Amino acid sequence: MQRGDTMLLRIAPNPEPDQSGKTVVHNACLSGGTLEIFMESVLPAPVVHIEGDSPIAQAMACVGSALGYDVQPYSGTDLNVVDAVLIASHGFGEEPALTSALAAGVPYIGMIASPKRAKAVLESLDIDPNLKSRIHAPAGLDIGARTPEEVALSVFAQIIEERRAPSRIRELPLLTSAPAAAATAIDPICQMTVAAVPTSIHAEIDGTTWYFCCPGCRDSFVASHPTTVNA
Numbered sequence: 328m329q330r331g332d333t334m335l336l337r338i339a340p341n342p343e344p345d346q347s348g349k350t351v352v353h354n355a356c357l358s359g360g361t362l363e364i365f366m367e368s369v370l371p372a373p374v375v376h377i378e379g380d381s382p383i384a385q386a387m388a389c390v391g392s393a394l395g396y397d398v399q400p401y402s403g404t405d406l407n408v409v410d411a412v413l414i415a416s417h418g419f420g421e422e423p424a425l426t427s428a429l430a431a432g433v434p435y436i437g438m439i440a441s442p443k444r445a446k447a448v449l450e451s452l453d454i455d456p457n458l459k460s461r462i463h464a465p466a467g468l469d470i471g472a473r474t475p476e477e478v479a480l481s482v483f484a485q486i487i488e489e490r491r492a493p494s495r496i497r498e499l500p501l502l503t504s505a506p507a508a509a510a511t512a513i514d515p516i517c518q519m520t521v522a523a524v525p526t527s528i529h530a531e532i533d534g535t536t537w538y539f540c541c542p543g544c545r546d547s548f549v550a551s552h553p554t555t556v557n558a
Contacts, residue, residue, distance in 0.1 A: 437466025
């Protein structure tokens with residue numbers, strides 16, 4: 328889902344062989360029925376921070392916006408939710424921006440510079456060499472770019488390449504405090520996991536509360552336990 332892929336999910340009461348283009352799941356619930364659900368990811372736009380106001384920085388802002396990215400001026404804050412930091416300030420504030428982006432774990436960090444100047448800037452950073460290797464400097468794929476617009480295109484082509492790589496699929500940001508998980512129970516008939524809450528279908532048998540996915544499972548279970556029942 329994080330890749331934005333679509334999926335056709337088929338939920339069937341009986342085991343079925345795999346089908347081309349479908350993910351088949353077996354659900355033994357006695358209520359029966361087959362469902363086919365088309366699932367499409369709707370992900371937030373990737374956030375890109377751009378440092379600088381050079382012609383290349385302006386071109387990157389235009390290209391990024393055209394591609395559907397959430398392009399913002401570099402602020403140095405909230406970098407944990409930023410997908411890419413692009414530095415095109417040509418000598419102004421490059422080192423602090425690079426260091427902050429690395430510390431925040433930004434997936435893509437790129438600096439617009441000549442190979443000679445990029446090497447000098449990286450050598451000036453007092454950080455672990457393994458971290459330096461995460462910086463794309465010069466940024467962008469080698470497509471022979473010359474104009475600011477071409478450079479911007481090469482940079483976003485590299486960002487797309489990085490984002491599509493399986494090893495670089497980024498997890499969604501975690502909540503600072505995860506909500507408490509809802510209590511669950513196993514339907515004794517179909518073995519489905521169901522929510523163990525008062526509004527769920529349930530039955531109390533000899534002081535024990537049993538939860539079910541549907542009335543059919545409940546009725547079948549109750550019929551096999553002819554004792555005191557409160558449903």
